[in-house]
Amino acid sequence: MIEVNELTKIYKIGDIEIPALRGVSLYVDKGEFVAVMGPSGSGKTTFMNILGCLDQPTEGSYLLDSIQVSEMSDKELARIRNQLIGFVFQTFNLLPKMSAIANVELPLIYRGVPKRVRRPLAVSMLELVGLGDRLLHKPLELSGGQQQRVAIARSVITHPKIILADEPTGNLDTKSGREIMAIFQALNDSGITVIIVTHNADIAQYAKRIVRFLDGRIVADETVSVRTIADRNESLNNLIAGLQDEVSGEVKAG
């Protein structure tokens, strides 16, 4: 699914070169759930941006779903972000003037899916993350946990192969954080590869594998031995079933 080799990234600020990644190699298989950990400045966010095709590496290769990404144009990268990748951010990054539905259907707008097709999809996606009664609420009318669930609905509406989440629970209380991790586990169980960046060791325990960064390098790569499994309610089972249905169903055509 993801294969990076000797990835380096050097930021230039004036004449000063700041290396953010100093040769990172990693292989992530389909269906994995990886937690990326490390102190601030260790390069994990830069790594995620490159995985998410938001940024290009200075050197090294990046194969995503057997596609060589490191040589693509802006336009092709935009298409990959739209079709293969779902992003979840620490600060949610919802558009404040738009309703939950409008936020969720945003990626489909850029895919050219007509409104009559994407609107019901956005509704069912919000229902699957448990926000069926908050469809028309604006982000500021929702709690942090609810906003993050809207953001997750937005990231999965395109049926991505990978979800990249940068500190998804960083702005949430423990309870909301657990609920969000339950959703990620459900998404992972439906077959989506999930990679999250986190500071929080407890949150990392929800993953199957932990990769540790330090000073732009991977210093540890271990399987989680005692994995935390979130409580799963009825709606999350529906989410898994719903995603699997839609992946195999006609919706993929959009």
Added chain:
Amino acid sequence: MNLLECISVALISVRSNKMRSGLTMLGVIIGVAAVVIMVAIGEGANLQVSSQIQRLGSNLLVITPGRTREPGARTMGAFGSMDVLTLEDVEAIRDECPSVLAVAPEISRGVTLRYGTGSMQTQLIATTPEYLSVRAFNVAEGTFFTNEDVRSAAKVAVVGQGIADGLSPGENLIGKEIKIGETRLSVIGVMETKGQSGMMNIDDTVYIPITTAQKRILGTKYVRTIYAQARNAKSMSSANDEIVSVLTTRLGKAEAFSVSNQADVLEAAQDVTRVFTILLAGIAGVSLLVGGIGVMNIMLVSVTERTREIGLRKSVGARITDILLQFLIESIVLSVVGGAIGIIVGIAGSKLAARVTGWPSAISAVSVLIPFAFAVAVGLFFGIYPASRAARLNPVEALRYE
């Protein structure tokens, strides 16, 4: 992302910032309205001047003493002696120019008219009966003076409607006696109302036989102007040539007089009003330009303010062209809506200006569509820079922007 989708995204953003969008549009509204109003006033002036000149009468040639120095200044500024043309010249033109249908001399000047104890400043026109057909005037009541009156320098006068109303409101002036200086004149007719012409009101004019003016009031044997009417539009140039040849023979040199026709006068006057219109439109255009700069300013603010939104849109798959279109359409929406409102305001404003000031105004499709098109172009032009700045934002930095 298709165009409709782009437009709806732009509309959402324009609507969600009503105050700011409104103020931005105000610049465009004022600009477009100013252009519409100024052009309407200019066009109106043009129409008024044209209609006044055409109201002189049809197929008219105007013979004046002296020679104008520059061909461009045909209508005014004659040089040389003013005492050149006489009634004999009028007779000669009538007899020797087959293309001329009618010919009438004119002396005009301001006089004080007295009736009973009242008096009034008016325009005196001394002429012959043919003046009526040459200038397309009619008598409303009574009669105009006859050729016999001209021959005998009869002490008769025909007054305009304005004089009749001004000197003796409610009373029929016909048969009464009025005085110009010490000369008593008997009123024999009242002219049809004609209205304003340039600086003077035609209705405030008194008409007397030319000989009466020459002998009894002014003491001159010359006439100031001769109006000659050609048989039809086609015979204008032959009439012109005949008059020039007759008068050159009689006066000895072609420099002693000049003949101008309506088309020349009209053209010269229209040149003046056209310059006037362009000047006004140019001044108003500057304010439209300022409005456009306002649009750019707000779009730049909007791009900065929405940096994170742009980053987010890019992260979910928006291409450079999607972002470019979004912001470009937003600025076009601002200027199109502003332009449309500006046209409405401009039309209303020019009607109001016409009513309040009494100036005429004329609104044509062109005078409305050109500023509108200009407003759209302004939106497009001033939208390109902010939009391309938005489109070229690096998504990583945009998402991190606080």
